[in-house]
Amino acid sequence: MDCALLSRYGLLAVSGPDARAFLHAQLTNDIANLPAERAAFAGWCTAKGRLLATMLVIPSVDGFLLQLSRDLAPAVLKRLSMFVLRSKVKITDESDQRTQMGVWNTDWEIPDVSWEADSVKVRVGEKRFLVIGQAPAEPCSHPEDAWTVQEIHAGRPLITAATQDQFVPQMVNLEKLGGIDFQKGCYPGQEIVARAQYRGEVKRRMVRLAAPAGSVLKPGAAFNGGTVVDSAGGELLAVMPV
Numbered sequence: 364m365d366c367a368l369l370s371r372y373g374l375l376a377v378s379g380p381d382a383r384a385f386l387h388a389q390l391t392n393d394i395a396n397l398p399a400e401r402a403a404f405a406g407w408c409t410a411k412g413r414l415l416a417t418m419l420v421i422p423s424v425d426g427f428l429l430q431l432s433r434d435l436a437p438a439v440l441k442r443l444s445m446f447v448l449r450s451k452v453k454i455t456d457e458s459d460q461r462t463q464m465g466v467w468n469t470d471w472e473i474p475d476v477s478w479e480a481d482s483v484k485v486r487v488g489e490k491r492f493l494v495i496g497q498a499p500a501e502p503c504s505h506p507e508d509a510w511t512v513q514e515i516h517a518g519r520p521l522i523t524a525a526t527q528d529q530f531v532p533q534m535v536n537l538e539k540l541g542g543i544d545f546q547k548g549c550y551p552g553q554e555i556v557a558r559a560q561y562r563g564e565v566k567r568r569m570v571r572l573a574a575p576a577g578s579v580l581k582p583g584a585a586f587n588g589g590t591v592v593d594s595a596g597g598e599l600l601a602v603m604p605v
Contacts, residue, residue, distance in 0.1 A: 364469045366494075366503040367510040371521075373436030373458035374495070375443075378426035381450040386420065386427060389446060391532055391556065393544040397422060400474040402485050404519070404542040406532045407439070412555030414530050415439065417522045417537070421485055421495075422476060428483070428495065432523040433458055461496040464503065465510035488517050511595035520569060520592050520600060525583030532556055533565045534602050535592060569602045 377386060387394040392405035403420045416439050419430040431439060436458050444454055468490055475486040482497035491513060514521070520535035531552075537543050538560065545557060559565050567589070574580055574597050584591040589603035 364466060365505055365509070366464055366466045366499060367505040367507050368499070368503050369463040369465055369493075369507055369510060371433055371507065371511075372430050372463050373433035373456070374461055374463070375429040375431065375436060375440055376423070376426065376455045376457045377429060377443075377452060378423075378455075379450070379452040381452050382426035385447065385450050385452045387547070387550075389443065389550055390418070390420065391537065391543045391550060391553075392420070392541075393547050394420060394427075395547070400476050402476050402487075404537070404540050406522075406537050406542055407443075408532065408550070408552030408556065409528060410551050412531045412552035412559070413528045414522050414532060414535070414537075415442070415527055417520055417535070417542070419485070419487070419493075421483060423483070424478070428457070430463070430493070430495070432521055434524045435522070435527065438524075462494075462498045464494040464497075464499055465491070465507075465513065466494055467491045467510075467513055487519075488513070491517075508595040511593065512598060515571060515593055515595060515598050515600055518569070518571060518600065521582075522592075523582045525581065526590065526592055529590065530567075530602060531559050531565065533559050534567050535569045535600075566605050567602050568605055569600050572599055572601055572603075573597060574599050 390405040392403045399422045406414050407416045416431045421428040477484045485493040580591045580594045586601050589601045592600040
């Protein structure tokens with residue numbers, strides 16, 4: 364089993380009787396029918412269909428955890444709270460309260476979302492899990508970049524402050540990752556996201572590429588006519604012209 368402590372992710376907790384309906388009305392995926400034992404990848408968009416954040420939505424006992432880029436957590440909390448209105452929903456930032464760890468090369472035979480007390484294991488790929496809320500018994504042997512490389516290989520985009528409000532979800536292949544439900548009701552940007560899907564208006568797509576030797580390309584950096592989404596270990600995800 365390999366593991367790495369993760370610091371680039373933040374966590375928002377969304378709780379209350381209306382938490383499920385609230386998130387369903389805000390995110391690109393179907394949260395209304397999300398089973399307790401499953402997590403869902405989703406996006407949160409502006410009214411113009413541009414991604415403000417990508418999130419892993421994890422059901423909990425009293426609501427949901429949202430894993431997103433740590434540098435976006437405070438701003439997303441503030442903006443999401445503006446839409447609560449009279450809904451019975453509470454949103455809190457738990458980024459500093461819970462440990463996050465990436466684990467891979469493990470044969471755990473557990474449900475995709477497995478809670479034990481205040482900690483949860485979440486399956487995110489073949490033999491790959493997130494462990495949230497539980498400090499490792501022994502120090503992790505890998506740096507965080509090792510997990511980031513795993514995410515790059517899986518083609519999973521992480522929208523950060525540097526790439527916020529730049530891409531419609533299909534530009535980062537969110538629909539191919541099961542992160543968009545085209546049958547659900549309205550959410551911010553839904554009309555533009557649907558139009559991009561059915562009219563073929565996506566002219567840029569995210570691909571995995573090798574980074575030039577010796578280069579340090581951070582999210583948001585220009586690269587060969589495209590934009591870097593993520594980078595680690597000499598590999599990168601970049602949105603490039605089709």
